[in-house]
Amino acid sequence: MTAPPRTGARSLGASLLxxxxxxxxxPAYAQAAAARAAGSPRPSRWRAGLLVAVTMVAAGxxxxxxxxxxxxxxxxxxxxxxxxxxxIERESAASDxxxxxxxxxxxxxxxxxxxxxxxxxxxxxxxxxxxxAERGAGAVRVTGPGLLVTLANADPDADDDxxxxxxxxDPRGRVRDGDLQLVVNALWAAGAEAVSINGQRLGxxxxxxxxxxxxxxxxxxxxxxxxxxxxxDPQTLTxxxxxxxxxxxxxxxxxTYGLRFDFAQEDELTLPPASTPELRVAVPEGADETPxxxxxxxxx
Amino acid sequence: xxxxxxxxxxxxxxxxxxPTVPLWLQxxxxxxxxxxxxxxxxxxxxxxxxxxxxxxxxxxxxxxVVVAALIVFLGDQLGVGAQLSTAVVVVLGIRIFGNAAAxxxxxxxx
Numbered sequence: 268m269t270a271p272p273r274t275g276a277r278s279l280g281a282s283l284l285x286x287x288x289x290x291x292x293x294p295a296y297a298q299a300a301a302a303r304a305a306g307s308p309r310p311s312r313w314r315a316g317l318l319v320a321v322t323m324v325a326a327g328x329x330x331x332x333x334x335x336x337x338x339x340x341x342x343x344x345x346x347x348x349x350x351x352x353x354x355i356e357r358e359s360a361a362s363d364x365x366x367x368x369x370x371x372x373x374x375x376x377x378x379x380x381x382x383x384x385x386x387x388x389x390x391x392x393x394x395x396x397x398x399x400a401e402r403g404a405g406a407v408r409v410t411g412p413g414l415l416v417t418l419a420n421a422d423p424d425a426d427d428d429x430x431x432x433x434x435x436x437d438p439r440g441r442v443r444d445g446d447l448q449l450v451v452n453a454l455w456a457a458g459a460e461a462v463s464i465n466g467q468r469l470g471x472x473x474x475x476x477x478x479x480x481x482x483x484x485x486x487x488x489x490x491x492x493x494x495x496x497x498x499x500d501p502q503t504l505t506x507x508x509x510x511x512x513x514x515x516x517x518x519x520x521x522x523t524y525g526l527r528f529d530f531a532q533e534d535e536l537t538l539p540p541a542s543t544p545e546l547r548v549a550v551p552e553g554a555d556e557t558p559x560x561x562x563x564x565x566x567x
Numbered sequence: 568x569x570x571x572x573x574x575x576x577x578x579x580x581x582x583x584x585x586p587t588v589p590l591w592l593q594x595x596x597x598x599x600x601x602x603x604x605x606x607x608x609x610x611x612x613x614x615x616x617x618x619x620x621x622x623x624x625x626x627x628x629x630x631x632v633v634v635a636a637l638i639v640f641l642g643d644q645l646g647v648g649a650q651l652s653t654a655v656v657v658v659l660g661i662r663i664f665g666n667a668a669a670x671x672x673x674x675x676x677x
Binding site: 287288291292293295296297299300303314315316318319320321322323324325326327328329330331332333335336337 | 569570571572573574575576577578579580581582585586588593596597599600603606607609610612613616617618619620621622623624625626627628629632658661662664665666669
């Protein structure tokens, strides 16, 4: 490609650029100067000074008002944001307190129950059954070796424009509820005895869902990165987990969109109990043994 | 001297009285500021060049501000407000740079 000839008609774009780059000063000034030189009357110095002063006052006003607006806007947003954050923190703390209180009370109830039931053989049998049901429902804390699977959102692109405006995150680079469901299901299938996501234990009825941009586990939000802990024999878990076709598909997808997908065998994992199941069926002592309504489901 | 005093007075007035701007006008303020800057730099350079003219300055200031705001308003109506804002800022930015360079040559002789 050769350079365009200097002479002759230039393209519209080039001449436009020339005009913009060369004529930085309004040509009207030169014209006015030429007219003055030709002898046209010029306004009095006093009037000219006043005109300029008024215009400059207007310019100053414009600058400061715009600055004020921008500053007030940023400050207002910051204030609202901070108020919301403190609200969230306060309410989370209150909810944590209540959860701790609930756990204490549950502990008290179960220890009292154990005390009463261990006294009789029938009670002992009921207690054994209860313990089995509780393990199944994920209602007790468990510790043991297992597999730790980490899923994380893709890092923002390095070539994202950091100047002016927020970086747009590729929605495909986000971990979705479906990805977590897939991992969890593969872990159950691989023989996991207990599974938790970011410290939220999964019971039999725990849902993993998507609300807006947050993943909810048991209706409580969990955030990136997502650490899925599964208790079971690490060797079997790893081989079975990696052998499942869904996990291979997920690994390929993670590779493509830059998601982080790691796993590690852990010697000791501690999983907290799942949220206390609500009591659905209760029969008063001495009443008919068969409960009314549908069959009681463990873990409710 | 008078122009600089005027500018300072305007800034002070704005900061002291903190006038409220109607909501519909607020999106056009930043672009109006860029246009005003262009006019002010142009006027300063013309003064250094010795061809300053009050009438030209006032008219270029007012028309710059109004036209810049109008272009952005039109762009907003057509759904290309952001792109037109960028266009206005680019063109005015180039002019501001050019005038600033000319002022620099005048002031520092370099």
